[in-house]
Amino acid sequence: MRKAVSTLLESLRTLAYLLPQLGRALVTRPETVKFPFAPPVIPRGYRGRVQIHPEKCRGCGLCVRDCPAFALELQREDRNTFKLIYHPERCAYCGQCEVSCTFGAIYQTNEFVRGTDDLGQLVVTLVDRRPARAGAQDK
Amino acid sequence: MNALIKLLIFPGFGFLFIAALAFDWIDRRMIARYHGRVGPPWYQPLADFVKLLAKEDIVPEGTHGLAAAALPIVSLTAVLTASLYIPVGGIVGASFEGDLIVVLFLLTLPALAYFLAGWISVGAYSVLGGHRSLLQYFSYEVPFLMAVTCPAILAGSWSIAEIINSQAQTAWSALMQPLGFILALIGLIGKLKRDPLDIPKAKSEVVAGPLTDFSGRKLALWHLTMNMQTVLGIFLLVNLFFGGSRLFDRVPALPVFGMKSVAILLALSTASALYARLRIDQLMDLGWRVLAPLALIQILATLWIGG
Amino acid sequence: MARTVIPIGPQHPLLKEPLAFQIMLEGERVTDSTMRMGYVHRGIERLCQERTYVQNIHLLERVCGICSHVHAMTYCHAVESLLGIEVPLRAAYLRALLCELERIHSHLLWMGVLARNIGLDTIFMYAWRDREVVLDIMEALSGGRVSHAINIIGGVRSDVTPEDREEILEQLTTLDRQVTRLVGVVEHERSLQTRTKGVGLLSLEQVRRYCVVGPVARASGLDADMRRDEPRTPYDRLSFNVPTHTAGDVWARTLVRMQETRVSVELCRDILKEIPEGPLAVRAPRRVPPGEAISRSEAPRGEVFYYVRSDGSDTPARVKIRTPTLPSLLTLPQQLKGVTMADVSVVLSGVDLCIACADR
Numbered sequence: 001m002r003k004a005v006s007t008l009l010e011s012l013r014t015l016a017y018l019l020p021q022l023g024r025a026l027v028t029r030p031e032t033v034k035f036p037f038a039p040p041v042i043p044r045g046y047r048g049r050v051q052i053h054p055e056k057c058r059g060c061g062l063c064v065r066d067c068p069a070f071a072l073e074l075q076r077e078d079r080n081t082f083k084l085i086y087h088p089e090r091c092a093y094c095g096q097c098e099v100s101c102t103f104g105a106i107y108q109t110n111e112f113v114r115g116t117d118d119l120g121q122l123v124v125t126l127v128d129r130r131p132a133r134a135g136a137q138d139k
Numbered sequence: 140m141n142a143l144i145k146l147l148i149f150p151g152f153g154f155l156f157i158a159a160l161a162f163d164w165i166d167r168r169m170i171a172r173y174h175g176r177v178g179p180p181w182y183q184p185l186a187d188f189v190k191l192l193a194k195e196d197i198v199p200e201g202t203h204g205l206a207a208a209a210l211p212i213v214s215l216t217a218v219l220t221a222s223l224y225i226p227v228g229g230i231v232g233a234s235f236e237g238d239l240i241v242v243l244f245l246l247t248l249p250a251l252a253y254f255l256a257g258w259i260s261v262g263a264y265s266v267l268g269g270h271r272s273l274l275q276y277f278s279y280e281v282p283f284l285m286a287v288t289c290p291a292i293l294a295g296s297w298s299i300a301e302i303i304n305s306q307a308q309t310a311w312s313a314l315m316q317p318l319g320f321i322l323a324l325i326g327l328i329g330k331l332k333r334d335p336l337d338i339p340k341a342k343s344e345v346v347a348g349p350l351t352d353f354s355g356r357k358l359a360l361w362h363l364t365m366n367m368q369t370v371l372g373i374f375l376l377v378n379l380f381f382g383g384s385r386l387f388d389r390v391p392a393l394p395v396f397g398m399k400s401v402a403i404l405l406a407l408s409t410a411s412a413l414y415a416r417l418r419i420d421q422l423m424d425l426g427w428r429v430l431a432p433l434a435l436i437q438i439l440a441t442l443w444i445g446g
Numbered sequence: 447m448a449r450t451v452i453p454i455g456p457q458h459p460l461l462k463e464p465l466a467f468q469i470m471l472e473g474e475r476v477t478d479s480t481m482r483m484g485y486v487h488r489g490i491e492r493l494c495q496e497r498t499y500v501q502n503i504h505l506l507e508r509v510c511g512i513c514s515h516v517h518a519m520t521y522c523h524a525v526e527s528l529l530g531i532e533v534p535l536r537a538a539y540l541r542a543l544l545c546e547l548e549r550i551h552s553h554l555l556w557m558g559v560l561a562r563n564i565g566l567d568t569i570f571m572y573a574w575r576d577r578e579v580v581l582d583i584m585e586a587l588s589g590g591r592v593s594h595a596i597n598i599i600g601g602v603r604s605d606v607t608p609e610d611r612e613e614i615l616e617q618l619t620t621l622d623r624q625v626t627r628l629v630g631v632v633e634h635e636r637s638l639q640t641r642t643k644g645v646g647l648l649s650l651e652q653v654r655r656y657c658v659v660g661p662v663a664r665a666s667g668l669d670a671d672m673r674r675d676e677p678r679t680p681y682d683r684l685s686f687n688v689p690t691h692t693a694g695d696v697w698a699r700t701l702v703r704m705q706e707t708r709v710s711v712e713l714c715r716d717i718l719k720e721i722p723e724g725p726l727a728v729r730a731p732r733r734v735p736p737g738e739a740i741s742r743s744e745a746p747r748g749e750v751f752y753y754v755r756s757d758g759s760d761t762p763a764r765v766k767i768r769t770p771t772l773p774s775l776l777t778l779p780q781q782l783k784g785v786t787m788a789d790v791s792v793v794l795s796g797v798d799l800c801i802a803c804a805d806r
Contacts, residue, residue: 010636017631018413021572022173031175031575043582045604047589068497068504094504094595099603110589174571263452267787334565335637341565342459344791415637416565418788419474 046110047093050086052126056105057084059129063097063106072097084127088113142232150227152219159366160184162373162404169408184366188359196355201261207353210252210259211360217248218367225374226300228393234300239291242299242375243284249364250276250330253339256361257349268348271419272339275329278426279336283326285434289319290379292441299378306382313380319437320380322430324403327372328410329422331365335414338422373400373407452787456485460563460791463801465775471787479782483775487805494765499525499734502762503597509767510803511592512552515544516745517752518597521765523678524741524754525599528734536724537601538679543717544587544594545743546710550621551580552746553707556798557632560700563791564641569631576624583617586610601727606718615718622711629704642696646781646793649694656780658773660748662797665702666694672744684716696796703798733760747771747798769803 033041042048059082064072071090076082095108106126145151163184171178198207221242223232250272257269290312291297294305306312313320329336340348350361377399417425450471456464464485470478490509494502506521507514519541526533533541554577561569581591588594588604596602606614632638648658650667663670671688673681689705691698738755748770757763774797781793 013634013636017634018568021627021631022409022412022568025173025175025572028175030172030177031578032177043585043589045586045589047595065498066500068501092504092593093590094507094593095589095603096500096504096595099598100500170567174568175575176571263450267450267452334567337565338788341788341791344460344788346459412568414566415561415635415641416788417637418641418786420786421640 040112042110042112044110046112047095048109048111049088049113050091050093050097050106050126051109052084052106053104054127054129056103057127057129058103058105059084059127060103062100062102066096066100068092068094068096081130082127083125083129086124086126087122088124089122145230145232146223150225150230150232151222154227155219155222155367155370156363158370159363160188162370162400163366165401165404166369166408166411169405170412173409173412188363191354191359191362192356194355194358196357197352199261199352202352203259206255206259207357210256211353211357211364214249214252214364215360215367217245217252218364218371221245222367222371224299225371226303226378227374228396231300234298236301237297239287239297239299239302239379243287246330246368246371246375247276247280249368250280253349256353257339260349260352262351264345264347264351265349268339268345268351271345272332272349274419275332275336275338275422278423279326279329279430282322282426282430282434283330285431285438286319286322286326287375287379289316289437289441292438299375303378303382311380311382316380316437316441318433319441320376322434322437323376323380324406324410325430327376328407329426331369331372331407333407334411335416336422337416338419341416369404370400373403376403454790454794460794461799461801462559463799465799465801467778469782469787469790474786474788476782476785476787476790479779481775481779483801484805486802490806491765491767494762496761498760499599499732499762502765503599504595506765506767507593507595507597509769509806510800512555512800513548513745513747513750513803514592515541515548515594515596516743516750517767518594519545520741520743520750520752521754522597522599523743524739524752525734525762526730527739527741528737528754528756529599529730531600531728531730533601534725534728535679535722537726539717539721540587540602540606540726541597542680543714543721544584544596546713546717547580547584547587549710549746550625550707550714551577551584552798553703553710554580554625554628556703556795557628557700560642560696560792560795561638563795564638566635566638569628569635569638572628572631576621576628579617579621579624583614583621586614598727598730600730601725603727605726606721611718611721615715618711618715618718622708622715625707625711629708632700632704638700639697641789642700642792642796643693644695644697645785645789646696646699646796647694648777648781652777652780653694656773656777658748658777660745660770660774660798661699661702661706662774662777663748664688664690665698667692670749672742672749676742680717680720683720684713686713696792699796699798733758734762745770747774747800747803767806769800769806771798771800771804775799775801775804 059074059076061074064074069090069092071087073085074082097106098108147153164181168178198204224234224238224242254269254273257265257272260266290302293312294302296302332339350358353361377396381399452469452471454467454469455461456466466482468480469476490505493505497505503518503522507518509517554573558570558573585591587606588596596604648666653663653666653668667690669690674688686709689702691702734756736756736758741752743750750770751768753766754762755764778797782790785793
């Protein structure tokens with residue numbers, strides 16, 4: 001009986017530690033963010049969508065070789081004719097392509113990528129280099 | 140006609156339905172604020188109810204089909220019948236000498252139905268949960284009943300309306316018998332299977348306890364029964380310990396009653412946020428070694444002082 | 447009382463990752479249990495052999511979500527040993543900073559999960575709210591909350607500017623205050639103590655026999671910490687203490703992890719204050735000479751061990767990972783003997799399971 005009463009008293013004592021925190025939680029603002037009803041808070045260095053400066057791209061294929069998710073594909077015919085294709089659904093947004101590129105062509109933005117049901121966005125041609133046209137780029 | 144209104148609208152089924160959903164919302168919102176979250180919007184309990192009604196009703200093979208269909212209806216019926224005798228803001232469906240006993244009896248039927256729901260089910264979680272709910276029942280029911288009879292002893296009557304009236308003459312039972320009130324509150328937490336005494340339906344141990352295999356309409360009725368039990372339990376405590384709806388004679392009855400009920404609900408929510416779940420053997424320890432003797436002391440004190 | 451067999455998992459509200467138990471109960475006491483793992487086995491070690499060294503950094507980061515940086519860092523260190531290069535000081539400090547942040551993150555997450563499985567949702571919410579501060583710091587540092595992609599062979603690839611540094615120090619002060627409060631609550635919370643004391647006992651001899659590492663071992667009295675026993679820069683220049691306990695139950699593990707969290711916050715501050723200027727990475731050749739190398743680090747759950755063997759091409763011949771959760775998992779049937787059904791959730795949470803790590 002004594003042990004049970006002492007347990008009861010001790011549990012009342014622990015109220016002294018948790019109860020003030022409960023009170024503090026009542027008067028402060030909730031911690032939750034209202035995404036997606038409010039825009040997301042994106043920090044500066046966030047690793048988002050991959051973009052390219054098409055004029056700098058030489059078609060060397062370093063980014064393709066280093067991509068861990070096989071999201072980049074290089075279709076090469078000869079030195080001046082190549083196509084660099086990006087598959088956003090395979091991309092892991094790691095940024096290894098940006099590190100590997102020695103010409104500073106491909107880079108990573110901090111654009112937050114949302115899901116979409118538009119299948120046309122599954123294959124993105126980043127660079128379409130042909131000798132007649134000077135590096136047209138379409139997305 | 141008057142009786143029909145009292146049965147179906149106020150303080151009967153219609154009012155209880157709205158009150159059950161409202162109390163559920165207040166409880167979830169309060170606990171969310173304690174956690175630092177926002178909590179669900181006001182229509183969430185209603186949305187949950189409607190969603191469950193629309194879902195497919197599956198009864199696993201091996202479960203007793205008739206019993207699975209009958210049990211939620213039986214427990215809901217018991218709760219609604221008990222609501223006839225509990226005054227809400229002074230208005231009561233029917234009142235007679237001894238209606239407190241009838242109410243207490245009717246409010247224990249859902250616990251039995253809960254255990255049976257586990258017993259007839261096939262899954263291991265349900266059986267284990269039903270097992271535990273019966274053990275829990277034995278631990279909290281005795282102190283709860285003893286604590287609830289103290290105001291009756293003080294008032295000298297077994298009718299809830301009489302108890303309210305006698306409190307108007309003396310003082311609130313909670314002030315005269317604080318120990319009894321605390322014990323009744325703890326007993327109510329066990330009866331409603333709320334945190335920290337939600338052992339039969341502990342999510343991390345027995346998934347959902349006896350209700351694991353229920354879905355669809357049956358589950359909607361079970362949840363409604365639980366919520367209505369919450370409402371009725373709180374109303375009962377307000378009537379017995381806080382003098383019903385009497386504050387001052389000029390203040391309207393129903394808002395006063397509502398405020399007292401919400402105050403008790405907030406106390407229950409705070410208890411939910413504060414404590415960890417007890418183990419079933421710890422609960423039995425607590426119930427029989429601490430709560431029951433204290434309730435006995437309270438009854439003896441009441442008899443000695445009051446008689 | 448009846449004899450029942452209760453399955454826990456592979457899907458269960460108590461487990462974050464799939465793990466299958468069959469628990470034999472007599473009444474409410476557990477008599478025996480069998481365990482089955484492998485539900486999240488992805489064959490990562492085999493996949494490593496088909497990808498280049500650079501691709502493997504990112505693959506190995508995804509072995510575990512919570513200790514992702516530690517895996518990548520240990521792997522990079524093994525490959526750097528093979529190449530014979532050494533990372534610059536600044537890179538070593540940054541790697542250690544992220545390591546300690548991950549440790550804080552992991553322990554706060556674990557505290558929340560333990561509290562939730564016990565029924566104390568409030569501490570779950572508070573611990574995960576404090577975890578958000580850590581995740582924000584990591585996101586500002588590396589660009590991702592859970593997957594950091596900050597390691598490259600030869601160093602790190604993103605830096606901490608002086609403004610960032612001030613901001614992170616401020617957030618660390620907030621974090622320190624909140625963690626102290628949380629630790630105060632946990633250490634004095636009576637209902638938590640009664641649920642976790644005496645449950646999941648592991649003696650020192652059993653710890654040695656099963657080769658358990660990490661906080662589980664330190665809570666049973668084994669004083670082993672890779673940061674102190676095999677120090678790499680900057681741990682050889684920083685002073686910190688390694689909390690241990692002797693009881694060997696879940697309560698002891700709670701205390702050890704909470705104290706480790708506070709030590710880690712101090713370490714983060716010290717690292718940020720003493721970080722030297724310098725380059726972020728050295729140039730690493732793409733072809734790795736043949737050879738084999740091992741590397742060990744202190745992950746949040748214990749010692750993680752990497753073995754990399756190279757045959758001279760640009761893909762490794764073998765990458766072997768020994769994660770710290772694996773021996774802890776093997777002790778679980780032993781720990782579950784004789785506890786009540788309600789304690790099963792406590793035992794399983796106390797071991798800080800990371801099945802993804804264990805299954806690879």
